[in-house]
Amino acid sequence: MKLITYLNFAGNCEEALNFYKEALGAEVLMVSRMGDGQMEVPENLKEKIMHARLRIGENELYMSDTFDPSSINKGNNVSLSIQIDDAEELEKSFGKLSSGGNVTMPLQKTFWAASFGMFVDKFGIHWMFNCELKQEPALN
Numbered sequence: 001m002k003l004i005t006y007l008n009f010a011g012n013c014e015e016a017l018n019f020y021k022e023a024l025g026a027e028v029l030m031v032s033r034m035g036d037g038q039m040e041v042p043e044n045l046k047e048k049i050m051h052a053r054l055r056i057g058e059n060e061l062y063m064s065d066t067f068d069p070s071s072i073n074k075g076n077n078v079s080l081s082i083q084i085d086d087a088e089e090l091e092k093s094f095g096k097l098s099s100g101g102n103v104t105m106p107l108q109k110t111f112w113a114a115s116f117g118m119f120v121d122k123f124g125i126h127w128m129f130n131c132e133l134k135q136e137p138a139l140n
Contacts, residue, residue, distance in 0.1 A: 001093075002083040006062040006128055009077065010069035013049040017063055020054060029053040029060070034067075038111045041067075051112075079118070079126035087115045090131045097121060 009016055020026050030053045035046030048065040062081055066072055084090040094107055100122035107117035107129065115131040 001089075004060050004062050004081040004083060006064075006079040006081040007077060008064055008066050008072060008079070009049075010072040011048060011065055013052065013063050013065040017049070017052050017054065020056070020061070024056050026054040026056045026061070029055055034065070076126065079128050081128040081130060083130050083132070085131065087131045090115055090129055094119075094129045097127060 007013075007016070017028065017031070021028055030051070031049060032051050033046065034041045034048050034050045037050060045065075045067065050064055052063045054061045054063070082090075082093065084093065091107060094117055098119040098121065101119050103117065103119040105116070105118040107115050110116045112133065113130050114133050116129065118126070118128050120126050
């Protein structure tokens with residue numbers, strides 16, 4: 001299990017990513033844009049960041065823009081992201097930790113994950129749970 005801080009932005013994620021990269025000497029591990037995925041997105045959002053990963057020392061920071069910039073308020077733009085490689089373990093932990101809270105996206109398969117879901121726990125903390133898709137070995 002791996003715990004990662006996830007930051008959401010109201011359209012200025014790329015500016016923040018470049019600022020953190022410069023200020024902290026971070027390494028950009030990956031950037032995907034909203035227009036790169038399989039979802040239909042409005043033209044004005046296609047170049048916005050859907051998901052980015054920064055390495056800061058031995059730590060990682062995940063970041064993205066949101067589809068609805070008006071939904072971002074100070075305090076609700078930080079989530080803790082749990083990365084679990086076993087889908088059954090992910091489902092058990094998601095169920096236990098979300099108990100008494102508000103599930104905002106039930107666990108489901110996505111184009112990037114075998115299972116992904118989000119909730120706000122009973123203490124008001126935002127969580128994201130992810131089990132990445134297994135990559136098929138390349139055939140030679």
